[in-house]
Amino acid sequence: xxxxxxxxxxxxxxxxxxxxxxxxxxxxxxxxxxxxxxxxxxxxxxxxxxxxxxxxxxxxxxxxxxxxxxxxxxxxxxxxxxxxxxxxxxxxxxxxxxxxxxxxxxxxxxxxxxxxxxxxxxxxxxxxxxxxxxxxxxxxxxxxxxxxxxxxxxxxxxxxxxxxxxxxxxxxxxxxxxxxxxxxxxxxxxxxxxxxxxxxxxxxxxxxxxxxxxxxxxxxxxxxxxxxxxxxxxxxxxxxxxxxxxxxxxxxxxxxxxxxxxxxxxxxxxxxxxxxxxxxxxxxxxxxxxxxxxxxxxxxxxxxxxxxxxxxxxxxxxxxxxxxxxxxxxxxxxxxxxxxxxxxxxxxxxxxxxxxxxxxxxxxxxxxxxxxxxxxxxxxxxxxxxxxxxxxxxxxxxxxxxxxxxxxxxxxxxxxxxxxxxxxxxxxxxxxxxxxxxxxxxxxxxxxxxxxxxxxxxxxxxxxxxxxxxxxxxxxxxxxxxxxxxxxxxxxxxxxxxxxxxxxxxxxxxxxxxxxxxxxxxxxxxxxxxxxxxxxxxxxxxxxxxxxxxxxxxxxxxxxxxxxxxxxxxxxxxx
Amino acid sequence: xxxxxxxxxxxxxxxxxxxxxxxxxxxxxxxxxxxxxxxxxxxxxxxxxxxxxxxxxxxxxxxxxxxxxxxxxxxxxxxxxxxxxxxxxxxxxxxxxxxxxxxxxxxxxxxxxxxxxxxxxxxxxxxxxxxxxxxxxxxxxxxxxxxxxxxxxxxxxxxxxxx
Ligand SMILES: Cc1ncc(C[n+]2csc(CCOP(=O)(O)OP(=O)(O)O)c2C)c(N)n1
Numbered sequence: 001x002x003x004x005x006x007x008x009x010x011x012x013x014x015x016x017x018x019x020x021x022x023x024x025x026x027x028x029x030x031x032x033x034x035x036x037x038x039x040x041x042x043x044x045x046x047x048x049x050x051x052x053x054x055x056x057x058x059x060x061x062x063x064x065x066x067x068x069x070x071x072x073x074x075x076x077x078x079x080x081x082x083x084x085x086x087x088x089x090x091x092x093x094x095x096x097x098x099x100x101x102x103x104x105x106x107x108x109x110x111x112x113x114x115x116x117x118x119x120x121x122x123x124x125x126x127x128x129x130x131x132x133x134x135x136x137x138x139x140x141x142x143x144x145x146x147x148x149x150x151x152x153x154x155x156x157x158x159x160x161x162x163x164x165x166x167x168x169x170x171x172x173x174x175x176x177x178x179x180x181x182x183x184x185x186x187x188x189x190x191x192x193x194x195x196x197x198x199x200x201x202x203x204x205x206x207x208x209x210x211x212x213x214x215x216x217x218x219x220x221x222x223x224x225x226x227x228x229x230x231x232x233x234x235x236x237x238x239x240x241x242x243x244x245x246x247x248x249x250x251x252x253x254x255x256x257x258x259x260x261x262x263x264x265x266x267x268x269x270x271x272x273x274x275x276x277x278x279x280x281x282x283x284x285x286x287x288x289x290x291x292x293x294x295x296x297x298x299x300x301x302x303x304x305x306x307x308x309x310x311x312x313x314x315x316x317x318x319x320x321x322x323x324x325x326x327x328x329x330x331x332x333x334x335x336x337x338x339x340x341x342x343x344x345x346x347x348x349x350x351x352x353x354x355x356x357x358x359x360x361x362x363x364x365x366x367x368x369x370x371x372x373x374x375x376x377x378x379x380x381x382x383x384x385x386x387x388x389x390x391x392x393x394x395x396x397x398x399x400x401x402x403x404x405x406x407x408x409x410x411x412x413x414x415x416x417x418x419x420x421x422x423x424x425x426x427x428x429x430x431x432x433x434x435x436x437x438x439x440x441x442x443x444x445x446x447x448x449x450x451x452x453x454x455x456x457x458x459x460x461x462x463x464x465x466x467x468x469x470x471x472x473x474x475x476x477x478x479x480x481x482x483x484x485x486x487x488x489x490x491x492x493x494x495x496x497x498x499x500x501x502x503x504x505x506x507x508x509x510x511x512x513x514x515x516x517x518x519x520x521x522x523x524x525x526x527x528x529x530x531x532x533x534x535x536x537x538x539x540x541x542x543x544x545x546x547x548x549x550x551x552x553x554x555x556x557x558x559x560x561x562x563x564x565x566x567x568x569x570x571x572x573x574x575x
Numbered sequence: 576x577x578x579x580x581x582x583x584x585x586x587x588x589x590x591x592x593x594x595x596x597x598x599x600x601x602x603x604x605x606x607x608x609x610x611x612x613x614x615x616x617x618x619x620x621x622x623x624x625x626x627x628x629x630x631x632x633x634x635x636x637x638x639x640x641x642x643x644x645x646x647x648x649x650x651x652x653x654x655x656x657x658x659x660x661x662x663x664x665x666x667x668x669x670x671x672x673x674x675x676x677x678x679x680x681x682x683x684x685x686x687x688x689x690x691x692x693x694x695x696x697x698x699x700x701x702x703x704x705x706x707x708x709x710x711x712x713x714x715x716x717x718x719x720x721x722x723x724x725x726x727x728x729x730x731x732x733x734x735x736x737x738x
Contacts, residue, residue, distance in 0.1 A: 123589055128600050132643040135588070152643060185738065186585050186646040310637035313630070 010139040010170040011036035014103075017146040019046045020178040023074050025065065025437055026050070027058040031078020032118060033105025036170040050437055050466060053458035055082050057430040059089020060456065063098050064431030067417045068392055069438045070223060072099040072153050079105040079167075080118030083125065088424060091129040093160040095421025096244060097221055099153040100160035101146075102126075108168040109137060122164040131159030139172035144179055151182040156189025157308040158221055189307065193324035193332055201279075201303045201320045202336045206344055208277035210299075210352045211237040214260065215326075217244030217420070218282015218306060220413045224327035225249070228281070231330050234337060236349055238356055240268040242283050244420040247410030252389070257356060261289040262557050263402040266364035269555075269563040271356055272297055281305045282326040285315040286421070295562025305329045364555045364568055365406055374523050376400060376475040376547045380407040382527050383445060383473060386534055391443040392417065392435045396428035396452030399481035402553045404447040426455030429472065433459055436468040443534065445471040450544075451480045451500055460513035463540050471533055472542040474506060477549045485552045510542035519544045577606070578632050579651040579658060579728045581736050582621040582639060586612050590644040594621065597642065603627065603635050607660075607703075607725030618646065618738065622727050624703075646738060655731040661698070661724040662706045663688075666717045668695040676717070683709045694719070 008016070014037055018026065027050045030038045041049050052058040055077045062073025073093075077086055083104045093100045104126075107116040123133050132152050134145045145163060153161040205211065213235075219228050225248045232239050232255055239249050240260040249256050258265030260272055269291075272278070278300040283289070290296045293315060301319040304312045305326060312321045322329055367377050380403055383391070393408055395401040395418040410416045417435060419427040432446040453474055463470055483498040510517030516539050520529045526545070533541040554569045584590050591610055598605050606624040613620045625635060632650070639645050651658070668676050669692070680687055680697055683705065689696035699709055703726055710721060730736065 124592070127589075127593065127596055133589075184643075187643045308641070310634060310641050314634060 005175050007173040008176050009036065009040070010142055010165070010172050010174070011040035013139070013142050013174060013176050014146070014165070014170065015040045015044060015047060016176055017143050017178055018074065019044075021146070021150050022071075023047055026074040026076050027052055027061045027065070027434065028076035029055050029058055029078065029082060031082050031105060033079035033082075033107060033167045034076060034170070036167065037076065037105070049076075050433075051462065052430065052433075053461050054456065055085035056089050056426065057433070057456050057459045057462065059086045059100065059102065060092065060424075060427050060430035061434035061437070061459075062100055063089060063093045063427075064394060064417055064434030065438050066093075066098050066100060066434075067431070068414050068435040070414065072101055072150060073434065075100060075102040077102070077104055078118070079107055079122070080120050083120055083122045087125065087129065088426075090126055090160045090162065092419050092422045092424045092427060094129045094131070096217060096419065097158050098160065099158035101149045101153050102160060102162045104162060104164045106135070106164045106166040109166045110168070112166065122162065126162045129160070130162050133162040133164065135164045136166070136169050139169050139174040142169065142174070143177060147179045148182055148184065152187060190309075190323050191307070191325040191328050193305065193322040193329035195332070197320055197322045198329070198332045198336055201322060202333065202340060204277055204301060204303060204320060205235065205279060205333075206337075206340065206342050208237075208344065209348050210275045211235070211277045211279065211344070212271050212275035212300070213237050213239040213279045213281070214242070214272065214283055215239065215245045215248055215281045216242040216283025218326045219245055219248035222282065222307070222326040223413075224282070224325075224330055225413045227327050227330035227334065231334050234334065235344060237279075237344070238271055238353070240264070240272070242286070242289055242420070243405055243418070245283065246405060246416045247413045250411040251409030252411055257360065259405055260563075262291070263406065263553050263555065265406075266362050266555050266566050266568070267356055267359035269557065269566055270359045273563040274355070275300050278302045281330070282307075284311045290315065291557045291565075292560050292562045295564065297563075362568070364566075367551075367569075371548065372522055372524075374520065374526060374545055374547045376403050376477070376545070376551055377407050378523060379473060379475060379526055379530075379545050379547070380404055380447065382530055383447075384408045386527070386530050387443050387445070391415070391445050392432075392439065394418065394428045394432040394435060394444070394446045396446075396448040396455075397423045397425045397482070398449045398452060399477070399485065399551070399553050400447050400449045400452075400475040403475070408447075425452040428452060429470070430456050430459045432470045432472075433463055433468055436463075436470055437466065440468075443471065445473055447473045447475065449481060450474055450476040450478065450503055450506075454504070457509070460510070460515060460540070464514040467538070468540060469536070469538055470540050472540070474542060474544045475547050476503075476506070476544050477547050477551065478503065479549060481551075482553070488552070489558070506542055506544035510540075515540040515542060517542045517544065519546065521546045576628075576632075577624065577626050577652070579656070579726060580623045580625065580636065580639070580648055581651055581728060582623065582648040583613070583646040583736060583738060584610070584619045584621050585644040585646060586617050586619040587644060590619070591621070593642050593644055594623070594639065597638055598625075601634075601638065603631065607723075609725040609727055615738075622725070624726050647736060649730065649736040651728045651730060654734060656728050657731060658702055658726050658728040659700050660703050660706055660726045661700050662709070663722040664697045664699070664710070664713070665719040666695050666697065666713065667693055667719060668717070669693045672714070672717060679709070679712055685709070
């Protein structure tokens with residue numbers, strides 16, 4: 001007898017795959033090559049589609065969604081310009097190891113390579129900034145490729161995966177079967193650390209006289225904050241986080257001595273410089289973190305735990321490398337520490353903390369609190385207080401980003417959402433959009449600068465359409481502040497093209513998009529204005545804070561200098 | 576230092592681009608690269624000759640391993656291995672040069688595989704060094720074309736690179 005199996009069009013298979021993968025939201029923008037898919041989306045409501053206003057916005061929104069939820073962000077765009085518009089967003093996610101699956105439409109298979117209308121080589125153009133990419137050449141492969149894409153994006157060191165789907169594939173018929181598991185001989189990420197290495201690490205960690213724990217985005221990505229807290233408290237050692245790692249260890253905990261690196265705290269960088277054992281977990285020794293490698297941690301033996309072997313010993317020599325997931329390795333380390341029954345020498349540790357307290361007493365983040373003109377740091381402090389430290393904060397790139405990192409104390413992971421690796425201006429607003437979609441009832445604030453904000457300002461429209469009540473904190477210094485700061489320090493105050501001339505009226509701009517705009521010009525108005533805005537739970541409020549134009553981010557390590565060569569503000573240079 | 580890295584790669588469209596792209600993106604150098612399917616048509620074997628300090632070579636092998644299409648790899652230069660390269664040389668061979676060339680080919684254990692009144696095509700296999708020596712031994716003026724395959728390599732003895 002003839003067995004009749006149901007067949008579906010590729011576009012329907014696509015939507016079913018997303019549903020079976022548990023995808024609730026996708027961020028996208030339609031076009032010719034994906035019209036079959038959009039038609040299939042129209043006929044169902046399990047997978048909800050958020051229509052952005054620019055494909056860059058779609059990738060940043062999906063990225064924000066992924067960073068806040070821990071689930072992969074999903075993007076759907078058309079071929080040609082739809083694809084090229086996503087590149088900045090894909091590269092942003094790639095640099096910060098964020099799991100994204102980006103579906104790009106492609107011209108029909110028979111036209112590929114023909115310079116067809118809206119054809120670009122999506123596989124070629126995205127290759128250097130994806131973890132992997134696929135071209136689906138046959139509808140029978142569609143479901144298994146989608147399954148693989150999600151698997152690759154979310155396992156090992158996560159990252160963006162692009163799936164390029166020609167239009168004819170979305171029209172062709174096939175049976176639907178979504179694989180339950182993936183088995184790839186060429187892709188088997190290591191998760192468990194080597195027991196011998198764990199033993200070596202424990203011995204080194206316990207023998208330390210001046211230990212330092214330095215962790216990055218890897219803790220957040222692996223949801224290992226709980227393990228990190230247990231490990232750090234058990235040892236009593238000081239801990240610092242990278243820009244990407246903030247919130248993985250509670251920012252208000254006394255063992256936390258601030259962010260490290262170029263604009264890190266004096267105490268964190270000095271402790272790095274003087275430590276004898278450095279325990280690095282899920283961090284990659286980026287140049288903004290290490291400063292000049294010649295001067296980096298000159299006395300330290302380094303234990304480096306990372307899921308990506310290529311991150312280990314890439315920039316600095318490592319005494320004990322451990323390849324494995326942060327959570328899994330930390331659990332093994334905690335177990336081994338308990339089994340050893342040993343604790344660090346408390347007298348030696350107290351002396352180390354004594355030294356750190358001395359560095360802390362410098363009060364490196366101090367700023368002038370007596371001015372009428374608004375200090376940007378003050379705005380963030382007030383936002384921190386009024387939000388109870390519980391907001392999701394997205395940011396753009398520049399001074400405001402550094403101040404947000406310094407002055408908003410994150411007690412939980414996945415609350416601080418910023419483009420650390422690529423440093424993408426324009427990230428903040430669309431990322432906030434993605435976060436607010438995932439957490440509609442939670443406070444989501446975007447701390448930005450007037451130059452960054454306008455880079456993806458069109459997404460205000462998306463926010464209105466979906467009723468996303470984001471609070472935009474625009475620290476408006478009428479400068480590309482970070483550029484101006486470098487020009488002040490290193491180019492003799494020649495402020496070449498860093499003045500933000502002809503700025504829009506941000507109140508009218510917000511209003512024209514259907515939102516609320518506010519301008520705040522004096523220190524005394526900051527708190528009441530923030531209260532008022534946070535009270536508008538249903539509305540997006542764009543708060544334009546007119547801040548001190550010449551404020552600089554301190555402390556600072558100039559490029560090419562070591563951790564011990566920090567500058568405080570000029571009035572109070574260290575001896 | 577010169578290194579020979581053997582790679583088993585999924586025989587899929589674009590896989591070779593990923594390897595080549597990695598080298599250009601990270602500014603590693605490729606001296607030569609050969610690739611062809613193995614006895615299992617779903618797997619390609621690639622032999623890559625590169626150079627650099629130990630740290631750079633470590634990064635190169637780690638980055639290669641990270642590529643999703645790379646199944647397995649081996650740094651052949653870490654242990655005893657055999658390497659071979661194939662070269663085809665077209666030379667003008669007229670008059671007295673003919674005898675001279677024939678002698679040189681014999682010394683290097685090459686073969687003359689095509690002959691006309693004025694031309695020899697010579698085939699030679701061996702290590703890259705041997706091929707270099709042969710080319711250097713030729714009268715430059717006689718060389719019409721040189722084609723080299725790039726290095727292929729295999730480990731000696733029991734050691735092997737297989738899935
Ligand atoms: C897309 C992009 N272009 C250029 C830069 C270089 N850049 C870094 S910070 C900055 C200035 C940012 O100015 P603004 O958003 O006003 O923030 P501020 O520094 O004043 O707080 C620029 C131009 C970048 N990071 N991203």
